[in-house]
Structure formats: structure tokens, C-alpha cells
Amino acid sequence: MADAVSPRRVAGPLLAVTVALVLADSAVVTLALPAILRHLDASVGQVAWVLIAFNLVLGVAAVPAAWAFTRARPRVFSAIGIAVFAGASAWCAVAGSIEVLVAARCLQALGGALALVGCLEQLVALYGERRGVATWVTGGVVGTATGPVLGGLLTETISWQAIFVVQVPFAVLAVPAALAVSAVPEVSPDRHRPAVRPNLTLALLSAALTAALFLLVLLLVEGWQRSPATAALTVSVVPLAALAARPLARLLKPPAPVEVASGCLLIAGGLAGLALPPSADLVWTLAPQALVGLGLGLTVDRLTAQAMELRLPRVRHAGWTIGARHLGVVLGLAILTPVFTDDLREAQAPAQEAIASIVLDAPLKSQDKISVAKALGRELTAEEGRVPDLHRAFVTLDVEPSERAALAELERDLDAQLERAATRAFRDSFLIGAGLSLLALATVMTPRRRTRP
Amino acid sequence: MNRQLSATALPALALALVGSVLWVQVANGGGAFEPLQPADPCVERTVTSRDEGIEGLTERLVLLGIDGAACILGVSRESLTLELAQPGPRTDEQIDALRRGLLSAVGRMKRDGTLPPASDLADEALANADLNGLLKKLILALPDSVIDAAVKTDDVLVRTINDLDLREVLADIDDQDDLNRQVNAAVTQAVKESLLQTLRDLV
Incomplete structure (x- = not known):
């Protein structure tokens, strides 16, 4: 009896944690991107590939992994997937260049795809159909929601490499856990076609949510110069608001399409709100993020359930859902990355002009103005393509004590101009994200084709 | 909860929330949070200097002169300043505009009575x-x-x-x-x- 209970107690939670880790990895590095960008001396476009590569490989490999699973020994299949994921996570932690990190992320996603489909069937074998699927979905939701926050805290307290290091022991422990659970591969033929509409809506929403998390984090850390920990706490509004969605849906009992449509509208509204902050005060991001979180909670679970519900073989449809979500993230990054990198580049001229205007009119002695202009010029040239840290220019200046107050005020004014320029540069991308969410809403609102009797 | 109410309550709430958040953001200046726009260099502005004597006079003269030159060239004084701060050859047009701008600054300061x-x-x-x-x-x-x-x-x-x-x-x-x-x-x-x-x- 003890032998029968043991795997459920130990293996089940470890497999659920593995699911959470793999799906957390989709966005876990979001808050670490600025640190990676600086440490590996990469451009914004290159560093976006740390996210794109993982989601692209996971999205593309999910369906073939589900197909392969039905032809393999489940416990070995899962164990190999988790072991590859663990090894690739360790490789990510020691990557010395952006190219190596992207390659390691591809391998990590490949192992993750095998692990995800394997864990689904093993959790079903452990807990039964209903509870097993629910545990798998919950693990994924928890991982997706908490990933960016945990990633930010680890980056702030230790380093970006710590994000990958902490995953290794959990994944290593999950390998024997996977080997301990015997699941019978589901051999039912393809009875149902993939659920196109919920998967398409899920893909478009994932693209829109990428804007919410990826862009907001970059805006907070790079544009508004907040620490990763502050950014992590700020973006934790999204998962917290998502928790409120289920009680709200239970209270109002809307039909499923209405719930999803309302969620899409909330996400679109939240993203539009993020595009229009009145200042760089974090408080202006809270209400829009709450809308996004509420929308996320009303849509993702419901759409995943719609895509998998009563469709066989289960693992194949799970593969389609994973594919839709992660290819949606890739779609979002593919659309948004060039837009905001171009906008960031175009924002340089107005930002430099605003800085020049303030320095010219600053209440400083003319020699100090010239020293400030030279130091700023060096900093702006060195940070071509990125938002510069003007503080470095100011610490090098040697001015009379009577000038220090004016110099400190000038630094504050210039930082405010950079915040304004960065916020303006991100506006179009947030609005595109809102547009993607409205497109998702359109897929829900489009009437179904009538089927002939 | 009846069926019609349950079908409309959540969308109505979502619309109200979205409308309220966007209204608050825009009413507080959302959309206008942009970098400072350069002022029209052809519009006369008052310039001051923290320095005294020749240095103060030179600073005020240069600030007014750049305004004048930017007005002649049809660019902002900020973009002209940034351009002139870069190393490299200057065009005859730039040099001529700068000289005319400085001369007109002297004239303006004389008129204003700000020339010592x-x-x-x-x-x-x-x-x-x-x-x-x-x-x-x-x-x-x-x-x-x-x-x-x-x-x-x-x-x-x-x-x-x-x-x-x-x-x-x-x-x-x-x-x-x-x-x-x-x-x-x-x-x-x-x-x-x-x-x-x-x-x-x-x-």
C-alpha cells in the first residue's frame, strides 16, 4: 500500500512543478532581459531571441512531441524530456554569449515540449482524467503567472543566471519521479480535429499578452530605470488580478463565449491604458495591469478547456494548445520587437533635442554647461540603440558646491525627458497589442458557420 | 441570475472598467507624456546667464545667435546645437547663418538695453x-x-x-x-x- 501511495505523494508534485517550470520559462527571463542585454553585450533585437527561440521551438515541437509520445514508452519519454530540459537549463546558466544562450534555450524548449506532453499523461495516470488534467493546467497557469515575478526577484537578488540554476535541482529530481510512474500511452485514433477557434483566439491573446509582459517589463527596467525587483513587484498585479477572475465569473455566470469576449475586451483596454500613462509613476500601470490580469484569468483557462474538452487523443490536443499559445507569443514578439526597436531608435532624436534644450537653458555657469554637454555626449554615444543611464555622466562632473543643487535638478529633468521619450517609444507597440486582443475578440464574436442538418 | 442578465453583466462591467481606466489616464495627461518639443527659434525668447562679465555676455550672445541661425536655416536651435557639437565639416550655409544670427543677436541686445x-x-x-x-x-x-x-x-x-x-x-x-x-x-x-x-x- 505504501508503495502505491508513494509515487502520488512525491512524483505527482514533482511532475506538476516540472510543468510549471517549463511554462514559466516562456516568460521567466522577461525581467532578466535588460541584465542579459548588458552582461552579454547584446542588442534589444538579439536579446528578444532569448524569448522568441524558446517559444518558437516549444510551439513547433509540441504537436510532433505529442505524436511521438503515443509511439514511445511514456516514463522513458518524460524522463528524457525532463533530463534534456535540466541539462539545457544548466547550459543556459553558463552561456558566455547571446548565441550560446539562444542555442541552449532552443534545447531547453525541445526538452520542455517532451516533458509537457509526458507529464500530462503521467499526471492522468496518477490522479485520473479530471484531476490529472486539472493539475497539469494549474501547474501551467501558476508557472506562466509567477514566472516573470520570480525571474525578476532572482535577477535582482542573485543574477540572471540564477533563474536557470534554480531550475536544475527540481528538474533533476523529477527525472526519477517520471521513471517511477508508469502510464499507458493513449492509442485512440484521431477522433477529433483540432479546435481551431479556441486555439486561434488563444494564439492571438498570447501575442497580445506578450505585449503586456515583455514590453511593460522593458519599459519599467530600461525606459523608467526601475530595478528588476521593483518591476517584478509591479507586474505581479497581473497574476493577482487573474486570481480575481474566477470568483467574478462564478458570481456573474456568463456563457463561455461571453466570458472569453469580456476577457479579450479587458486585455485590449488594459494594453491601451499602458500605452497612455500620464507619467512614469508606477501607479499609472496598476489599473491597466489589473484589467489585463482580469482578462487573462477569464480567457486562458476557458480557451484551454475548450480546445481540449472531450477531444481525443488528449495528448495530441494538448500539443495543439501548447503550440497555439507559444506560437502566439512568437507572433507577438515578431510583430512587436521590430516596431518598438524602430520606435526606440526614432525616439533618440527628440530625446536628444529635449536634453539639449534643457541643458542650454539650465541655470548653470556656462563652463559647467559645457562640461555637462560633453559628459552627456559621451554617454549618449556609448549607449547607441539603448536608453542611456545619464547618472554615469553626472557622477564624473566636478562642480562648485553652489552648483550642485542646480546640477541635481538638471539630472532629474533630463531623466524625466528620457522617461517621456521611452514611454512614447513603447506607445505604438502597446496599441498593436491592444489591436491583437481586439482581433482575438473578433474570432470569438464571428458567428459560427451553420452546419447542414 | 436570469439568463439575459448573466449574458450582459460581465461585458457591461468590462466596458465600464475599460472606459473608466482610459478616461482617468487620458484626463490626467495620458497621451501627452512626451519629450519636450523644441520651441520655435524665430520667436524671440529671453535668455539669462549665471555668469557675469564677458562670459555672461558671450553666453547670452551665443544663445540668441543660435536661435537666429536656426531660424534662418529652418531648424530647431536644439538640432542645430547638436549638429554643430559633432565634429566634421560645416557648410557655408551654416557658417553664414551663424554669423548672421550672432550679428542680429547683438542688434537685439542693443535694442533691449542688455548690452553692458x-x-x-x-x-x-x-x-x-x-x-x-x-x-x-x-x-x-x-x-x-x-x-x-x-x-x-x-x-x-x-x-x-x-x-x-x-x-x-x-x-x-x-x-x-x-x-x-x-x-x-x-x-x-x-x-x-x-x-x-x-x-x-x-x-
Whole structure:
């Protein structure tokens, strides 16, 4: 009896944690991107590939992994997937260049795809159909929601490499856990076609949510110069608001399409709100993020359930859902990355002009103005393509004590101009994200084709 | 909850939430949080300086001069400043606009009464001038009224601006010593010419 209970107690939670880790990895590095960008001396476009590569490989490999699973020994299949994921996570932690990190992320996603489909069937074998699927979905939701926050805290307290290091022991422990659970591969033929509409809506929403998390984090850390920990706490509004969605849906009992449509509208509204902050005060991001979180909670679970519900073989449809979500993230990054990198580049001229205007009119002695202009010029040239840290220019200046107050005020004014320029540069991308969410809403609102009797 | 209410309550709540958040953001300036727009350089502005004497006068003159030059070139003073701060060749158009801008700045300061009399600048100018020590002492002994009658600040500035090789000045913008040497030489020459002209007029 003890032998029968043991795997459920130990293996089940470890497999659920593995699911959470793999799906957390989709966005876990979001808050670490600025640190990676600086440490590996990469451009914004290159560093976006740390996210794109993982989601692209996971999205593309999910369906073939589900197909392969039905032809393999489940416990070995899962164990190999988790072991590859663990090894690739360790490789990510020691990557010395952006190219190596992207390659390691591809391998990590490949192992993750095998692990995800394997864990689904093993959790079903452990807990039964209903509870097993629910545990798998919950693990994924928890991982997706908490990933960016945990990633930010680890980056702030230790380093970006710590994000990958902490995953290794959990994944290593999950390998024997996977080997301990015997699941019978589901051999039912393809009875149902993939659920196109919920998967398409899920893909478009994932693209829109990428804007919410990826862009907001970059805006907070790079544009508004907040620490990763502050950014992590700020973006934790999204998962917290998502928790409120289920009680709200239970209270109002809307039909499923209405719930999803309302969620899409909330996400679109939240993203539009993020595009229009009145200042760089974090408080202006809270209400829009709450809308996004509420929308996320009303849509993702419901759409995943719609895509998998009563469709066989289960693992194949799970593969389609994973594919839709992660290819949606890739779609979002593919659309948004060039837009905001171009906008960031175009924002340089107005930002430099605003800085020049303030320095010219600053209440400083003319020699100090010239020293400030030279130091700023060096900093702006060195940070071509990125938002510069003007503080470095100011610490090098040697001015009379009577000038220090004016110099400190000038630094504050210039930082405010950079915040304004960065916020303006991100506006179009947030609005595109809102547009993607409205497109998702359109897929829900489009009437179904009538089927002939 | 009846069926119709359950179908409309959540969308209505979502619309209300979205509308409220966007209204609050826009009402507080959302959408207008953008970098400072450069001012029209053709519109006259008041310029001040923390410095006194020749340095303060030079700063105010340069600020007004860049405004004038930017107005002639049809660009903002900020973009012209950033362009001139970069190393590289200057176009004849830029040099000409800069000279005209500086000359019109002298005219404007004269009209405004913000040009100091020459006697206010004499001590500082003599300290920097490459003149015989005895001559310096003699000039310093002159009453202010004599200096102001003999040397007009606007005349000296106009002569200095016309004599200065602005292309060379811009090329040496990072070398403060070289810049001072060029400006001092031009100012000294302008004062000499101005004095000679005054003497000629007296004769």
C-alpha cells in the first residue's frame, strides 16, 4: 500500500512543478532581459531571441512531441524530456554569449515540449482524467503567472543566471519521479480535429499578452530605470488580478463565449491604458495591469478547456494548445520587437533635442554647461540603440558646491525627458497589442458557420 | 441570475472598467507624456546667464545667435546645437547663418538695453589682452565715461563676429584654450579697430 501511495505523494508534485517550470520559462527571463542585454553585450533585437527561440521551438515541437509520445514508452519519454530540459537549463546558466544562450534555450524548449506532453499523461495516470488534467493546467497557469515575478526577484537578488540554476535541482529530481510512474500511452485514433477557434483566439491573446509582459517589463527596467525587483513587484498585479477572475465569473455566470469576449475586451483596454500613462509613476500601470490580469484569468483557462474538452487523443490536443499559445507569443514578439526597436531608435532624436534644450537653458555657469554637454555626449554615444543611464555622466562632473543643487535638478529633468521619450517609444507597440486582443475578440464574436442538418 | 442578465453583466462591467481606466489616464495627461518639443527659434525668447562679465555676455550672445541661425536655416536651435557639437565639416550655409544670427543677436541686445557698456568689461578684457603692462595701467586709469565714449560694446562685438573664423572656432570647440585664444585675439583686434575708428571720427 505504501508503495502505491508513494509515487502520488512525491512524483505527482514533482511532475506538476516540472510543468510549471517549463511554462514559466516562456516568460521567466522577461525581467532578466535588460541584465542579459548588458552582461552579454547584446542588442534589444538579439536579446528578444532569448524569448522568441524558446517559444518558437516549444510551439513547433509540441504537436510532433505529442505524436511521438503515443509511439514511445511514456516514463522513458518524460524522463528524457525532463533530463534534456535540466541539462539545457544548466547550459543556459553558463552561456558566455547571446548565441550560446539562444542555442541552449532552443534545447531547453525541445526538452520542455517532451516533458509537457509526458507529464500530462503521467499526471492522468496518477490522479485520473479530471484531476490529472486539472493539475497539469494549474501547474501551467501558476508557472506562466509567477514566472516573470520570480525571474525578476532572482535577477535582482542573485543574477540572471540564477533563474536557470534554480531550475536544475527540481528538474533533476523529477527525472526519477517520471521513471517511477508508469502510464499507458493513449492509442485512440484521431477522433477529433483540432479546435481551431479556441486555439486561434488563444494564439492571438498570447501575442497580445506578450505585449503586456515583455514590453511593460522593458519599459519599467530600461525606459523608467526601475530595478528588476521593483518591476517584478509591479507586474505581479497581473497574476493577482487573474486570481480575481474566477470568483467574478462564478458570481456573474456568463456563457463561455461571453466570458472569453469580456476577457479579450479587458486585455485590449488594459494594453491601451499602458500605452497612455500620464507619467512614469508606477501607479499609472496598476489599473491597466489589473484589467489585463482580469482578462487573462477569464480567457486562458476557458480557451484551454475548450480546445481540449472531450477531444481525443488528449495528448495530441494538448500539443495543439501548447503550440497555439507559444506560437502566439512568437507572433507577438515578431510583430512587436521590430516596431518598438524602430520606435526606440526614432525616439533618440527628440530625446536628444529635449536634453539639449534643457541643458542650454539650465541655470548653470556656462563652463559647467559645457562640461555637462560633453559628459552627456559621451554617454549618449556609448549607449547607441539603448536608453542611456545619464547618472554615469553626472557622477564624473566636478562642480562648485553652489552648483550642485542646480546640477541635481538638471539630472532629474533630463531623466524625466528620457522617461517621456521611452514611454512614447513603447506607445505604438502597446496599441498593436491592444489591436491583437481586439482581433482575438473578433474570432470569438464571428458567428459560427451553420452546419447542414 | 436570469439568463439575459448573466449574458450582459460581465461585458457591461468590462466596458465600464475599460472606459473608466482610459478616461482617468487620458484626463490626467495620458497621451501627452512626451519629450519636450523644441520651441520655435524665430520667436524671440529671453535668455539669462549665471555668469557675469564677458562670459555672461558671450553666453547670452551665443544663445540668441543660435536661435537666429536656426531660424534662418529652418531648424530647431536644439538640432542645430547638436549638429554643430559633432565634429566634421560645416557648410557655408551654416557658417553664414551663424554669423548672421550672432550679428542680429547683438542688434537685439542693443535694442533691449542688455548690452553692458565697454567700461564694465574693460578690467576683464585687459586682464586677458596681450598688451603692454604700462598701456594696460594707463587704460585702467581712464574714467569709465572716456572708455564708454571711445569704445562701443556693440561695435566691438560686430567687428569681432565679422573677424572671427567661425569655421575654425567650431573646429576647436572641444579645445577651450584654443577657443579662448581665438576669441581674445579677435576681441583685441576689434577694440583696436574701434578705437582707431573713434580717433578718425574725432580728427
